[in-house]
Amino acid sequence: MTTTLSEFESKQLLREAGVPVPxxxxxxxxxxxxxxxxxxxxxxxxxxxxxxxxxxxxxxxxxxxxxxxxxxxxxxxxxxxxxxxxxxxxxxxxxxMVSGRREVIAGLVRDPQFGPCVMLGIGGIFAEALADVAFAVAPLEPHDADELMDSLQYRQLLGEFRGEPAVDRTALRNVLEGLAKLGVERPDIRSIDVNPLIIDRGRPVAVDALVELEETSA
Amino acid sequence: MSDRVERFRPLFYPRGVVVTGVSQHPGKFGTVTFHNLLRFGYEGEIFPINRDGIESLGHGTYRSVEEIPHGRADLVFLCTPAKVNPDLLRACAKIGVRAAFVASAGYGEAGAEGARLQNELVALADELGIVLAGPNGQGLISTSVSMCAQIVAPYPPPGSISMVSQSGNIGSSYMNYGVLTQVGYSKGISCGNSAQLAIADYLAYYAEDPDTAVSLAYLEGVEDGRGFLDVARAHTRQKPLVVLRGGVTDSGKAAASSHTGAMASNDQIFRGVCRQAGITRAENVEDAYEAAATFATQPLPRGRRTLLFTVAGGWGVLTSDACVSAGLELIPLPDDLCKAIDKLVPARWSRGNPIDLAGGETRDTIPEVLELAAAHPDVDSIIYLGIGIQAAQGQVFKSGGFYPEYGLDRIADFHYRQDERYAKAAAEVSQRHGKPVLVASDLVYTDRQYGNPGPLAVRDTGRICYPSGHRAVRALSHLVRYAEYRDKRSSGAN
CATH class of the missing domain: 3.30.1490.20 (ATP-grasp fold, A domain)
Known part of the structure; x- marks a missing residue:
């Protein structure tokens, strides 16, 4: 059985893990x-x-x-x-209101073979059609988060874009590493969706989030 | 010697092999394996077992394991019915056998009863201190001891690739490419149901094995994902690991209630694993084999800067396109290199990358240009296209009705010699300057039919002649990516 945290609770948890939230x-x-x-x-x-x-x-x-x-x-x-x-x-x-023309999606999932895996993908209205996502097994080692960003097909959307600055890679790395840390340290977390993560003047902000917990039978 | 290397020694370097189920019937697995061990000149002793002690292939047999002197055999090849294997294993342990390859079926692949037998067999092997490969595998080879202990044919020449395959027939395909190209193997094993030893165990061993330069794997599932990732990471710090994975279209996302979960296909996760662990992921059998064979025979490139050298215009164009799509950097031809080549050929040559001499070359031009290009500091790798074209005409001269009159004998021999020189020059400049120089020609397909000396001479240098520019580009891009992965992680920078 699973239970979901409310958006507010989900964002509190993410904030503690280093994910910027409004x-x-x-x-x-x-x-x-x-x-x-x-x-x-x-x-x-x-x-x-x-x-x-x-x-x-x-x-x-x-x-x-x-x-x-x-x-x-x-x-x-x-x-x-x-x-x-x-x-x-x-x-x-x-x-x-968080404004930015670019959206990415991030998340955490538990793979039956590889355990907690962090996801990063291109978000927005075309997210499902593009299905441009990549995963990395947690915990992340040095270079893993950056290579995760660079492995997206439309990674140029993370660069300078129509007058907006490039995505703050350190901030995005912190998001990915924060999700990975939650995956490792909180086995009760079944999945996390951060959707969308709006790029506001280069800075990613988690505008909506959903954390799913494994209901432990006491 | 590490514990792991010591543990695998009786499996891949046995002093003697016991083969069960040998008979006079040439179709039985025991007889086939006995034959293959003899056929390829296994260096150790062979102990064929036949219950009735009847001769096989003109050799006497042993009625039971107990008749074999203690300490002479390290490995037993079991292809007998599952129900008799435990007793055979116990008897083998008593005469000092420390490794078993189980070809017999009827185990984990055969329902609940088979799974029970498999668990019992593993428990018994553990208790006896026996390292157990299989069951339900095709066999193994180890060229250091000329051992072909397999129920199927391919026995590749010696080399530095070591292979493990969850599928017996993909393992055979890998080795057939070795037979074809003569870029060979140190070890190969069809690991069957991986009851005691998982794919990761073999890879951990290959990483430490001094006779292995590169590992090549085929897998469908991974039981212990974390363990596999750790082993793969440690492996690629030492040497390259090429993996082909089957069954990727099966999306393991039944329980996906989240967006992230819905995107998390089996293949997507594995892509991440390969990126994180520096695994060279292949798309198909030829890609996997050619990647491994390239790692085994070419130096690692220092970067992406690639130079094409072609004697065939269209091939140069197509291969340029392939370089760009693969992310290789097709550098502008350096000025000093351009000036140096200007001195060698008439002005109609391309004066760019690809270097196309447009037929302006004379006797020594191609080896000279290869040397100049490989020596240049701005060039990391070279792909040389079109070997064998001259020799193909030589062959047509030789096989026609005018030969050897009209000077055709001299020109045909000249063409043959030239292509042979070009193949040698490519390998020599590669070794001299420590840079990959890949030779590609579709005439590789005609070398057996017509004896084209160009591709054959490439093979004589111990390297592959790639059958197309695309396949050379693909192999080179695997090398480039692996080199970049290694560089990033060894620089200590985060």
Whole structure:
């Protein structure tokens, strides 16, 4: 049996492992969402967040680019009302808008033969069609993370791109090595999806994440 | 000598071999193996076992293992039914045998009962201190002792490739290429069900074995992935490891509930393993063999800077394309090299890379250009295209009705000698300057049919004549990638 952490919990875990995540706030009411949005600075993104919430985009539970207090309030009310019968514990996640034209995906999976493996791939709307991903078995040795980046077919997307600086390779290396470390040190983690990891002025930021845990029978 | 080298010694360097199941029937595995040991001149003693003591291939046999004097045999080749093997193994241990190759089937590949027998056999071998290869394998070869202990034919010439294959017939294919090209093997084994010894165990041994320069493996599954990765990493720090993997289209992603999991095909993960461990991953049998044979016979390149030298225009163009797709760097022809060649041939030559002399060469030009190119500090590797073209015309002269009149005898002999010189020059400049010089020609396919001396002379230098520019490029790119992997890791830089 597996259980999934909420987006907020997933990102906390990733932050501790060295993965840059946005300064998110978890709140319960539309009023609190407005306060949080003003503290973060408009515009913000608003999402429904809970352990049972999956397929947020497909269910329209992500509202992006909310630029006024009124918009935040109305969208927060809508989202709270959209909770399903077993989603009563879901809360509101208020996040700064992260901008960048490039997205990558990263993750962790357990292979039956090789154990924990880190993934890096090209993200965005064409991610599945391109299927440009590469894996490395954890733990990563020196050069492994860099060679993982260089083994992507469309690796030039990690370089300077349409006026945006090249991806900060040290930051991306830290993401990959952080995921690998979690894979080695936390055998209870079954998988991690960091999707998307937006490249914001060269810096990768984990805008959404999902950690799946192996439910240990006590 | 390390414990591992000592452990494998009775398997690959036995003083004597016991063969069970030998009879008068030439189709039985025991008889075939006995024949092959004799046929290829195994240097140790052979002890054929036949229950009734009847002669086989004109040789007397032993009725039982107990009749064999103690301490004369190190290896037993078992091709008897699974049920009698435990007793044979015990008897062999008593006369000092320390290794077994089990060709018999009916083990792990044959359901639950077979798996039980296999576990029992391994437990028994462990208890007796016997190193056990197989079961369900085709056999093994070791050219240092001229040993062909196999139930199938190929016995390649001696060399420095060592091979392990999970499939008997892919192992045979690897060795058939050795027979064809004469770039040979130190050891080869069909490891069957890998009951006691896994692929990784053989590779760990080959990494330490002084007679092995490069390992060549075929595998389908890996039981202990972590162990394999560690062994492969340690191996490639010492010497190259070429792997062909079958069954990669089987995607082991049944339990994929995450995006990452859905992308994690068996092949994707293995690609990562090869990159991390510096494994040279081949796409097919010829790619795997040619990579291994190139590692075994050419120096490692210092970089990607590649020079093409062709006497055939179209081949130069296609091979240039292949270099670019393979990530080799087709350098602009260095000025000083260009000026040096200007002095040797008429002005119509290409004056670029590929170097194409456009028929302007005289007697000594090709060896001279090869020397100039290999000596140049900006050149890391050379691919030389089109050997045998002159000799092919020589052959046509020799086989026609005008020969030997009209001066055809002299020109045909000249063509033959020239191509032979070119092959020698390619190998000599390669050795002198420590750079790969790969020779490619489609005429390799005609060498047996017509006796084309160009490709044959390449073979006489102990190297492969690649059947196309693409295959030479592919082999060279394997060398380049491995050299880069080694450089990066030995420089100590993170």
């Amino acid at each position: 300064d998110d706030r978890l709140v319960d009411t539309a009023d609190a969402a407005v306060k949080a949005a003003e503290a973060i600075g408009l515009p913000v993104a608003l999402k429904l967040c809970g352990r049972h919430i999956a397929h947020k985009t497909e269910r329209n539970l992500v509202r992006l680019g909310l630029a006024s207090a009124d918009r935040v309030r109305s969208q927060a009310e809508e989202l709270l009302a959209a909770r399903g019968p077993d989603e009563g514990d879901a809360r509101l996640l208020v996040s700064p």
